[in-house]
Amino acid sequence: MFAKIVNVEASEKIVITDSGNVTGDMSAPKVILKDGSYFKKHCFNDRHQSKHHANQH
Structure with a gap:
């Protein structure tokens, strides 16, 4: 999977895979x-x- 993401926020974790960008x-x-x-x-x-x-929730 190829992804280009700008300004990401997560409450637990962010994982960028081996093909992630x-x-x-x-x-x-x-x-x-x-x-x-x-x-x-x-x-x-x-x-x-x-x-x-x-x-907050």
């Missing part, structure tokens, strides 16, 4: 980049983000 900012407590994936821009890791989102 991401250009943009990512924000999640866990960000997983598989071997062969491409990522360019910024990655923000907020370990408290998932608890914050859970309290």
